[in-house]
Amino acid sequence: MTPRTAAAQVEVTVDGRPVLVRPGTSVAAALLEQGRWDFRVDPVSGRDRGPYCGMGVCLECEVTVDGRAHVRSCLERVRAGMRIDTAAGEDA
Amino acid sequence: MSADTFAPSLPAAAELSADAAVVGAGPAGLAAALELARGGLDVLLLDEQAEPGGQYYRRPGPEVLDAVGDHRPEGGRLVARVRAAGVRVLSGHTVWGVDDDRRTLLAASPGGAALRVRARWVVAATGAYERSVPFPGWQLPGVVTPGLAQHMSAEGVRLGRRAVVAGSGPFLLPVACALLERGVRVAAVAEAGRPYTPGPAALGALRFPARLAELASYAARLARHGVRLHQDTVVARAHGADRVEAATLVRFSDPGEVVARHDVDLLCVGYGFRPQADLAQLLGCAVDRDPATGDTVPRLTPAGRASVPHVYVVGEAAGAAGAPTALARGRAAALDILAASGRAPDRGERRRLAVRMASLARFTRLTAALYPAPAELVPALARRLPGSALVCRCECVTAGAVRGAAAAAGGSDVPAVKGGTRAGMGLCQARECGPALEALRADGPGTGAVPARVPLRPLPLAAVLGPAPGEDA
Ligand SMILES: Cc1cc2nc3c(=O)[nH]c(=O)nc-3n(C[C@H](O)[C@H](O)[C@H](O)COP(=O)(O)OP(=O)(O)OC[C@H]3O[C@@H](n4cnc5c(N)ncnc54)[C@H](O)[C@@H]3O)c2cc1C
Ligand code: FES
Numbered sequence: 001m002t003p004r005t006a007a008a009q010v011e012v013t014v015d016g017r018p019v020l021v022r023p024g025t026s027v028a029a030a031l032l033e034q035g036r037w038d039f040r041v042d043p044v045s046g047r048d049r050g051p052y053c054g055m056g057v058c059l060e061c062e063v064t065v066d067g068r069a070h071v072r073s074c075l076e077r078v079r080a081g082m083r084i085d086t087a088a089g090e091d092a
Numbered sequence: 093m094s095a096d097t098f099a100p101s102l103p104a105a106a107e108l109s110a111d112a113a114v115v116g117a118g119p120a121g122l123a124a125a126l127e128l129a130r131g132g133l134d135v136l137l138l139d140e141q142a143e144p145g146g147q148y149y150r151r152p153g154p155e156v157l158d159a160v161g162d163h164r165p166e167g168g169r170l171v172a173r174v175r176a177a178g179v180r181v182l183s184g185h186t187v188w189g190v191d192d193d194r195r196t197l198l199a200a201s202p203g204g205a206a207l208r209v210r211a212r213w214v215v216a217a218t219g220a221y222e223r224s225v226p227f228p229g230w231q232l233p234g235v236v237t238p239g240l241a242q243h244m245s246a247e248g249v250r251l252g253r254r255a256v257v258a259g260s261g262p263f264l265l266p267v268a269c270a271l272l273e274r275g276v277r278v279a280a281v282a283e284a285g286r287p288y289t290p291g292p293a294a295l296g297a298l299r300f301p302a303r304l305a306e307l308a309s310y311a312a313r314l315a316r317h318g319v320r321l322h323q324d325t326v327v328a329r330a331h332g333a334d335r336v337e338a339a340t341l342v343r344f345s346d347p348g349e350v351v352a353r354h355d356v357d358l359l360c361v362g363y364g365f366r367p368q369a370d371l372a373q374l375l376g377c378a379v380d381r382d383p384a385t386g387d388t389v390p391r392l393t394p395a396g397r398a399s400v401p402h403v404y405v406v407g408e409a410a411g412a413a414g415a416p417t418a419l420a421r422g423r424a425a426a427l428d429i430l431a432a433s434g435r436a437p438d439r440g441e442r443r444r445l446a447v448r449m450a451s452l453a454r455f456t457r458l459t460a461a462l463y464p465a466p467a468e469l470v471p472a473l474a475r476r477l478p479g480s481a482l483v484c485r486c487e488c489v490t491a492g493a494v495r496g497a498a499a500a501a502g503g504s505d506v507p508a509v510k511g512g513t514r515a516g517m518g519l520c521q522a523r524e525c526g527p528a529l530e531a532l533r534a535d536g537p538g539t540g541a542v543p544a545r546v547p548l549r550p551l552p553l554a555a556v557l558g559p560a561p562g563e564d565a
Binding site: 044056 | 140141142147152153154155156157159204221222231233234235236237239240241242243244247248249251334335368485486487488519520523524549
């Protein structure tokens with residue numbers, strides 16, 4: 001899924017690795033565009049979960065942003081320098 | 093309870109007051125806020141999204157609009173008018189509860205700080221969310237609601253290579269088109285009903301040719317791209333290990349008949365929209381069960397005034413009916429509030445608005461009649477769920493466990509099923525499993541509706557400790 005080149009990209013950190021993303025999108029969109037669907041791990045089953053509702057009600061898209069846990073990534077915008085941590089990153 | 097009872101070190105919650113507090117900045121909330129501010133009231137507009145617009149006018153950042161295009165520029169214009177009218181817009185603010193006085197709104201700022209909002213009038217414009225019905229595999233990453241597909245496509249994301257869009261309702265068609273526009277191959281659209289076979293139900297809609305033409309144009313675009321439109325068809329199962337890999341479609345009227353199996357990396361399933369009426373409930377407003385949808389809807393006057401007279405409920409929160417109705421309901425409530433505040437608005441304007449709303453309501457009824465009634469569709473789908481299928485995705489409760497709890501003595505009401513299994517007790521507060529949960533409980537005299545619960549959204553600790561604590565956990 002190639003990001004468009006129309007606007008200058010901004011650098012964020014995903015699970016400790018720097019990546020370039022399009023500015024102005026949600027954090028969920030930025031992760032999905034990296035091909036990521038494993039946003040969190042369901043604590044009961046231990047299986048990966050990804051964004052489901054896209055509007056802030058299901059909470060399946062929660063990630064840690066700049067150290068703040070449980071941020072709904074479908075409602076949060078990316079910012080240059082943002083640190084995004086998924087459950088996969090916490091395991092690593 | 094005051095903040096210092098709990099956490100003396102935390103600063104007290106900031107207080108804001110206004111003549112009117114509008115919760116939700118979608119078409120309904122924006123229209124209400126604009127009219128109220130124009131009428132001379134001091135208006136606060138709170139919304140948890142990054143920018144005003146709600147679902148219909150949801151706006152990605154300006155960089156995305158430049159690169160991908162603005163589908164609904166009228167949304168941006170409406171927001172600009174709202175700001176110019178002097179409305180104080182608080183984006184990124186979640187209203188998570190209501191204080192014991194049943195009037196003061198408890199909110200959290202983007203940073204998680206607590207905020208208390210007092211207003212003479214409260215307008216709940218909290219919109220709708222999509223009606224989900226569980227099926228085996230619906231928890232797999234890559235299975236999403238049509239609304240998510242719509243929003244991510246509008247942000248310029250190509251969500252997958254090959255998709256199936258399924259469920260029921262007119263929304264499936266534009267979503268499939270949005271995916272095509274991003275280069276996703278859409279293998280099929282599956283609709284549970286038979287709305288696209290002209291029959292007696294469709295005839296009444298002929299009086300609204302413009303709206304029908306819109307649907308027809310989506311259908312034509314899908315046909316041009318070779319997208320199969322299966323009717324009387326539902327998703328029976330999503331297959332995959334860590335991510336969705338395939339979907340099996342079966343006849344709704346005969347689940348034994350497999351219609352198709354498609355290899356997909358994206359499966360979008362939704363059964364229309366349900367009003368988000370929980371804030372109105374916390375404010376003490378009387379609600380009813382809509383017999384056609386099974387949804388909880390606030391009891392309202394035609395202008396949107398609730399049983400608690402300082403509360404109005406507008407837009408989809410009052411019942412799913414589309415963006416034009418949401419705009420009209422927002423204005424109607426604002427004009428009613430202005431009249432009650434002694435700022436008599438133009439009588440003719442209120443009358444014209446009432447005529448327009450009646451016409452929109454007729455169209456909504458006719459459209460709804462084309463698709464299966466959710467109150468029948470959801471139980472039919474829930475009944476055939478295999479026992480191993482997850483119903484509650486938050487707490488991983490299976491259909492079998494829910495059925496077991498519902499069959500136990502005294503277990504037939506929803507609170508008992510929830511207590512016995514933890515189904516619906518998770519973070520989403522039964523927004524995703526609620527309809528199925530209600531359908532799965534044994535028939536009996538139990539309480540059907542899933543009650544509203546505080547907090548409406550899980551919150552950063554500081555926001556909860558700042559004002560009053562939430563009730564049950
Ligand atoms: C995901 C999704 C996508 C949709 N896409 C379309 C579409 O493309 N075309 C179409 O015709 N219809 C669409 N709809 C239907 C849509 O709901 C209506 O057409 C229209 O947006 C309703 O307007 P509204 O003002 O009533 O509510 P909304 O537009 O839903 O606005 C409600 C707002 O309130 C906010 N809110 C809710 N609760 C709280 C709270 N507790 N605290 C703070 N803020 C809160 C929400 O974040 C939202 O911004 C969509 C619905 C959903 C759920
Ligand atoms: S995808 Fe459901 S809350 Fe973000």
